[in-house]
Amino acid sequence: MGKRVLINWNVVARFMSILLVVNGVFMLAVSVFSWFNSEEFFYGILISSISLLLLGSIGLYFFKQYEIESYRREGYIIVTFGWILMALTGTLPYITSGVFPVFTDAFFETMSGYTTVGASIIPDVEQVPQAVLLWRSITQWIGGMGMIVLAIAILPMLGVGGMQLFAAEAPVFGEEKLHPRITDTAKGLWLIYIGFTVIETILLKLAGMTLFDAVNHAFTTVSTGGFSTKNDSIAYYNDMPLVQLIVMVFMFLGGMNFILSYYALKGKFRKVFADDEFKMYLTVLFGFSIIVLVFMVAHLMTMEDRIMGYVEITRHAFFQTVSIITTTGFVSAPHETWTTFISILFFALMFLGGSAQSTSGGIKLVRHLILIKNGILEFRRAFHSRAVLPVRYNKKAVDDNIVSKILAFFTLFTLTFVVGVLVFTALGIQPKDAIASVASTLGNVGGAYGELNNDFIEYSVTAKWWATFLMLLGRLELFTVLILFTPYFWKKI
Amino acid sequence: MKIIIAGAGEVGVHLSKLLSFESQSITLIDVDKEPLDVVSQQLDIRVVRGDASSLSVLKEAGVSDTDMVIAVTSSESVNITVCCIAKQLGAKKTIARISDSELFTAQDEIDFKAIGVDELISPEYLAAAEVSILLNQNVFTDNYKFDDGALTMVGVILQEHSSFVGKTVQEVSKQTVGLEFVLIVVQKSSTGQTLIPRGDTLLNAGDQLYFTTTEEGVSTLYDALGQKHVEMENVMILGASEVGFQVAKELSERKVDVKLIERDKELAFEVANLLPNCLVINGDGRNIDLLMEESIEDMDAFVALTGDSETNIMSCLLAKSNGVKKTMAMVENIDYFELLYSIGIDTIINKKLLASNSIFKYVRKGQVVSMAKLSNTHAEILEFEVSKKSKVRNKYIKDIRFPREAIVGGVIRDGVGIITLGGFKILEGDRVLVSTLPKATKNVEKLFH
Numbered sequence: 001m002g003k004r005v006l007i008n009w010n011v012v013a014r015f016m017s018i019l020l021v022v023n024g025v026f027m028l029a030v031s032v033f034s035w036f037n038s039e040e041f042f043y044g045i046l047i048s049s050i051s052l053l054l055l056g057s058i059g060l061y062f063f064k065q066y067e068i069e070s071y072r073r074e075g076y077i078i079v080t081f082g083w084i085l086m087a088l089t090g091t092l093p094y095i096t097s098g099v100f101p102v103f104t105d106a107f108f109e110t111m112s113g114y115t116t117v118g119a120s121i122i123p124d125v126e127q128v129p130q131a132v133l134l135w136r137s138i139t140q141w142i143g144g145m146g147m148i149v150l151a152i153a154i155l156p157m158l159g160v161g162g163m164q165l166f167a168a169e170a171p172v173f174g175e176e177k178l179h180p181r182i183t184d185t186a187k188g189l190w191l192i193y194i195g196f197t198v199i200e201t202i203l204l205k206l207a208g209m210t211l212f213d214a215v216n217h218a219f220t221t222v223s224t225g226g227f228s229t230k231n232d233s234i235a236y237y238n239d240m241p242l243v244q245l246i247v248m249v250f251m252f253l254g255g256m257n258f259i260l261s262y263y264a265l266k267g268k269f270r271k272v273f274a275d276d277e278f279k280m281y282l283t284v285l286f287g288f289s290i291i292v293l294v295f296m297v298a299h300l301m302t303m304e305d306r307i308m309g310y311v312e313i314t315r316h317a318f319f320q321t322v323s324i325i326t327t328t329g330f331v332s333a334p335h336e337t338w339t340t341f342i343s344i345l346f347f348a349l350m351f352l353g354g355s356a357q358s359t360s361g362g363i364k365l366v367r368h369l370i371l372i373k374n375g376i377l378e379f380r381r382a383f384h385s386r387a388v389l390p391v392r393y394n395k396k397a398v399d400d401n402i403v404s405k406i407l408a409f410f411t412l413f414t415l416t417f418v419v420g421v422l423v424f425t426a427l428g429i430q431p432k433d434a435i436a437s438v439a440s441t442l443g444n445v446g447g448a449y450g451e452l453n454n455d456f457i458e459y460s461v462t463a464k465w466w467a468t469f470l471m472l473l474g475r476l477e478l479f480t481v482l483i484l485f486t487p488y489f490w491k492k493i
Numbered sequence: 494m495k496i497i498i499a500g501a502g503e504v505g506v507h508l509s510k511l512l513s514f515e516s517q518s519i520t521l522i523d524v525d526k527e528p529l530d531v532v533s534q535q536l537d538i539r540v541v542r543g544d545a546s547s548l549s550v551l552k553e554a555g556v557s558d559t560d561m562v563i564a565v566t567s568s569e570s571v572n573i574t575v576c577c578i579a580k581q582l583g584a585k586k587t588i589a590r591i592s593d594s595e596l597f598t599a600q601d602e603i604d605f606k607a608i609g610v611d612e613l614i615s616p617e618y619l620a621a622a623e624v625s626i627l628l629n630q631n632v633f634t635d636n637y638k639f640d641d642g643a644l645t646m647v648g649v650i651l652q653e654h655s656s657f658v659g660k661t662v663q664e665v666s667k668q669t670v671g672l673e674f675v676l677i678v679v680q681k682s683s684t685g686q687t688l689i690p691r692g693d694t695l696l697n698a699g700d701q702l703y704f705t706t707t708e709e710g711v712s713t714l715y716d717a718l719g720q721k722h723v724e725m726e727n728v729m730i731l732g733a734s735e736v737g738f739q740v741a742k743e744l745s746e747r748k749v750d751v752k753l754i755e756r757d758k759e760l761a762f763e764v765a766n767l768l769p770n771c772l773v774i775n776g777d778g779r780n781i782d783l784l785m786e787e788s789i790e791d792m793d794a795f796v797a798l799t800g801d802s803e804t805n806i807m808s809c810l811l812a813k814s815n816g817v818k819k820t821m822a823m824v825e826n827i828d829y830f831e832l833l834y835s836i837g838i839d840t841i842i843n844k845k846l847l848a849s850n851s852i853f854k855y856v857r858k859g860q861v862v863s864m865a866k867l868s869n870t871h872a873e874i875l876e877f878e879v880s881k882k883s884k885v886r887n888k889y890i891k892d893i894r895f896p897r898e899a900i901v902g903g904v905i906r907d908g909v910g911i912i913t914l915g916g917f918k919i920l921e922g923d924r925v926l927v928s929t930l931p932k933a934t935k936n937v938e939k940l941f942h
Contacts, residue, residue: 386783388758388765388773397766 006492007073010063015078016085017059023089024052026138030093034131044096045131052089073489075158079150080481083472086142087111093135099128104461111468113139115475116147116359118226118329118446119467121457125231130212133229137219141197144223144359147475148193148258149186151357160479161409162367162402165393166259166357189258192265193359196222200250207242221247224254224360226329226446233331233447234319241315244332248319255326255354256281276394277366281355284365285322288349292342293317299339313337324349327360329446347436350443361444361474363413367406369393374403412478417442420470427463441467442474494518495559497584499545499575500566501528503825504590504616504845508563511849513538520554523566546574548582557583563852565590565614573610580609588612588852592735614852616844620798621739623847624821627840628728628744628794632720634701634840637850639876644903644910644926646677646705646874649718650839653698656719663692669717673710673912677902677928678703678872685831687871689898689930701834703872705902705926707910725749729792729817731778731808732799733757733764736823736844740796745770752787754778756799778808784815794819798842802826809838872930874902877941879923884940891915893940898933902926 027049034042071078090110091103100106105121112119113136122128128136155163197218204214213229220227230236237243253261260278263271272278296313308316316333323330324346353362373391381389390397417438424434437456440446456467473481483489494517498505501523509521509532519538522545523529529540543550545566556562562579564572569591576587589610591597597615605613626636635648651657657665662676679688682699696702706714728744730737733755741753741764751771755761758775765773776783778797789795795812797805797820805822806829812820821840824833830841879886885893890901890913904911905924911917919925929937 384772384774384787386774386776386786388755388761388775390762390765392769395769397762 006490007077011071011074012077012081013059014063014065015074015082017056017063019082019085020052020056020059020089022142023086024049024056026142027052027093027135030131030135030138033134034129037130039097039129039131041097041129042131045093045135048089048092048096052092072158075154076480076483076489079154079476080472080484083114083146083476086114086139086146087468090114090135090139093132097129097132099132102461104464108456108464108468109136110139111471112446113137113225113227114143114146115444115471116140116143116223116225116327116361117441117444117471117474118220119440119456119471120227120446121464123457125229133216134212136227137216137225137229140223140225140227141219143225143475144254145190145193147223147359147361148189148357150476151359152185152189152259155477155480158480159405160477162370162406163356163477164405165366165370165398165402189262192258192261193222196250196253200246203246204243207246208240209237209243217247218250221250221328221330222254222359224251224326224328224354224358224444226323228330234323235332235334238332238334241312244315244319247330248322251322251326251328251330252285254328255322255358255360257355257357258359259357260355274394277355277369280365280369284352285325288325288345289318289321292321292345295339295342295345296333296337299337299342307334308337320346321349324445325352326354326358327362327444327446329440331447347439350439350445353443363410363443366393367409370398370403370406371410374407409478412482413442416470416473416478420466423466424463427460427466429459429463437467438470441470444471444474494561495555496520497522497551497554497556497559497562497579499523499562499564499572500590501525501532501540502565502567504565504848505563506532507827507845508565508849508852509536509538511853520559522550522554546571546578548578551575551579551582559584561586561588561855563588563590565848569593569596573608576611577609580611586611586855588614588855590614590616590848592617612855614848616848617735618739619847619851620736620823620842620844621743623842624736624740624796624798625743627821628725628740628749628796628819629747632715632718635703637874639874639926640905640908640910640924642708643905643908644705644707645711646703646902646926647711647714648701648703649720651696651698651700651702651718652720654719655698656717657696657702658698660696661692662690662694662696665696672713672717674704674706674714674717675900675902675912676702677705677874677900677926682835685835687930689872689900689928689933691897703928705874705912705928707903707912710912725793727792728752728794728796729754729784729787729789729812731795731797731805733760733773734798734800736842737796737798738764738767740798741768741771752792754783754787779804779811781811784808784811789815789817792817794821796821798823802829806833806838810836813837872928873934874926874928875934875937876905877925877927879919879921879925879941881921883921883942885919885925886921888919889915890917890919893919895927895940896929896933896936899927899929899937902928 027045031042031045031049034045087107087110091106094100094106094109100109108121156166200218200221201214204217205211216229228234234244234247260272260275293314296317300313316337319332351363352368353364354360356364356366370391370393377389377391381387391403420438420442421434424437425431456464496512496517497520498509499522501521505521509519513519513536520541521529521532521538522541522543524544526542529542533540541550541554556579562576562584564575566572572589572591576589580587587610591613592615597613597618600613627633633647633649637646676690679690679694680701681688688694704714727750729752730741731754733753737753741751744751745768752774753764753771754774754776755764756777761773761775774787789812795809795817797808799805802824805824809820809822819839821842822838823842827843833841901913903926904913927937
């Protein structure tokens with residue numbers, strides 16, 4: 001065994017090469033689509049894709065795989081730089097097609113895609129060539145796939161923000177071999193992910209969408225991304241209730257723990273419904289939808305001419321709540337239905353996040369759940385100073401270490417939020433917009449709602465770069481990125 | 494009857510002692526020289542030094558024609574191995590001591606007989622069961638079941654306000670005519686003397702009484718005694734040992750509020766994980782501040798089950814001085830017992846007494862089917878099976894010439910317990926419970942021979 005180097009750059013380079021190939025393959029598909037669509041810029045995408053494939057293949061040729069003891073440091077680097085590399089190379093179709101002449105804008109849009117945030121700075125989406133729109137949706141879909149690997153394997157392994165809670169949870173797909181456990185799990189869950197996408201596409205097509213729109217929306221729903229091919233987002237389909245219902249169901253699935261989906265598909269429903277986080281997911285979705293509904297109805301009563309019926313408003317209340325809690329960010333309800341309270345409530349919901357091990361972003365429900373339980377126990381601990389009162393998650397006592405990691409995550413999230421707002425306001429952005437922007441980028445939601453609107457189009461170049469940084473931070477659960485800024489990371493013990 | 498005992502630990506030595514008094518032929522095996530030397534000086538038994546799981550040692554001990562092998566070393570895997578080998582070599586019956594309660598409760602799943610282990614004995618499990626039973630019927634200090642509960646022996650400390658206080662045995666039996674229990678042993682608190690009750694024995698507050706009773710008789714005994722049954726709501730357990738954990742588990746399943754104190758932090762966390770309904774406290778049970786903080790004065794019972802007898806005794810005394818009504822301590826040293834009762838500990842749990850009592854029922858010497866040795870008295874309760882040759886066959890109890898230090902506690906006929914009076918005729922096949930003092934045991938045995 002050779003001397004252990006601090007960071008094995010060979011491994012990092014190999015993973016980067018793989019990512020280049022992945023991006024190249026998807027880009028190639030888009031260029032073919034572009035050619036069929038007889039868009040004149042198709043060669044630009046084609047050349048970009050071929051160069052990525054070439055670069056990636058050369059990298060794979062030079063950087064051979066070999067085993068190292070621990071991937072810890074490399075893991076942090078691969079994840080952070082991987083996302084950045086994807087976003088950098090992902091700008092090529094936007095630039096070659098001329099949709100974004102400015103690199104900053106293109107980078108913003110791709111980062112928003114790969115992080116499945118879904119904030120867009122395209123003023124008129126419906127004017128953008130279809131191939132570029134498809135690429136835009138694909139970036140979110142790839143981002144969702146990346147998130148599955150990240151959430152199921154990497155974050156638990158690195159123990160980011162208490163996610164080692166799930167370290168031993170992953171089911172084994174196929175026969176158990178020495179190493180490929182994580183790979184097998186990821187492959188199995190990708191199959192579910194792809195399956196969801198295909199089914200949603202078919203259902204949306206049957207419900208009346210065009211095939212192109214169906215594919216795009218399926219890509220951005222299952223990944224809980226939220227890019228739409230329509231300027232009005234899902235509100236465009238307000239006369240197609242079925243479309244909105246289908247999108248809602250798949251947002252729900254995207255924000256649900258994929259491991260639980262796996263168990264559900266295996267018919268082990270008891271395991272699904274016994275899960276504490278899933279119970280909370282259901283409770284939170286229903287509870288807040290009902291609250292939103294009550295306030296929307298109350299608001300509607302005050303209007304002179306009723307703009308919609310109760311069935312419709314119920315649909316909007318549920319759709320909008322699910323969209324925000326799963327951090328998708330689709331918009332269905334017209335602005336007139338919202339009161340200040342509802343806007344503020346939606347803003348607050350951005351801090352919830354979906355389930356762990358899903359494609360959703362944000363703080364995640366399991367962290368809230370454990371902190372709430374811990375908070376309640378604190379009252380009991382006040383009377384029994386020596387008592388061992390562990391937080392229980394799925395009937396098992398949670399190690400104190402995990403609770404404190406989650407607390408640290410909360411603290412870091414809050415701090416990042418404050419700093420994020422400060423930087424935006426320093427860059428001249430209105431406080432209300434600054435607050436909404438940080439919540440929606442850090443929480444991976446994307447859109448902002450009602451009175452707290454954020455229109456990134458107007459932001460300065462610096463503000464856009466700051467927003468992309470926040471998106472990356474939010475997606476990679478803060479620690480993964482921020483740890484690269486600590487001196488410990490670059491030193492041997 | 495030839496018996497091999499593997500392991501000269503507390504249980505092994507105690508069993509050797511009991512069985513050698515019964516003049517069985519005992520061979521004791523242990524790896525250590527010292528305990529063997531001590532035992533061979535005191536008892537009339539054969540000792541073999543060596544590893545009991547080795548073939549040559551077992552052969553040297555004469556395993557091939559032995560009637561019973563009892564493996565009671567501290568390691569359960571050694572015990573099981575000894576039994577497997579001994580069975581293969583021709584031992585008629587094998588008994589293994591295990592400490593893992595999981596294994597003990599899995600006897601339905603795993604066929605231990607198939608691998609050569611006829612019976613499993615778990616002192617920890619027995620102790621946990623004993624504590625749970627006693628907490629459940631908390632008026633009683635001791636409890637022993639004969640023939641799966643056909644007859645039960647219970648002990649009780651007479652309280653000041655009991656209707657029995659200040660009366661003679663004769664007066665009490667007049668008062669309780671027709672009720673299903675018999676007083677069999679009295680331990681006087683004033684003199685510390687153990688008596689087999691006679692008509693003129695006077696009962697005072699603080700005396701410890703032992704009764705035999707039928708299953709239905711238990712509740713009538715409650716009523717007649719006039720002692721209150723306190724519903725156990727709050728119980729504090731000291732020590733998350735195997736026994737402590739089992740008791741905590743059983744009690745919390747019965748919805749009792751359990752506070753379990755454990756000194757080891759990791760063990761405390763582990764137990765807290767397994768027992769969600771039980772409040773686990775990480776601390777030292779000898780620390781009075783901790784006990785006060787956890788409001789020991791509100792406890793209905795305090796049970797000290799750590800591995801350290803002295804800690805158990807001290808913390809029970811602390812609990813008693815803070816007004817806890819019922820205290821139980823797990824104590825290893827049998828010699829302490831009398832002293833401990835006199836300083837106010839209500840019940841003493843001794844794993845080796847429980848284990849040896851339980852093993853004893855497999856050792857059928859003559860007509861003794863079962864035996865209970867009362868933990869703090871000299872008396873013992875013997876269960877005899879009446880054979881064809883027995884002198885008491887077809888006799889009325891009043892006509893049998895019992896020694897003064899023995900009394901019939903009841904008869905089990907066809908599995909049904911009967912509380913007997915002088916006019917009861919003993920038949921062949923009956924099982925007779927006799928309470929005796931050691932000096933009368935030989936004479937009683939002769940009667941049943």
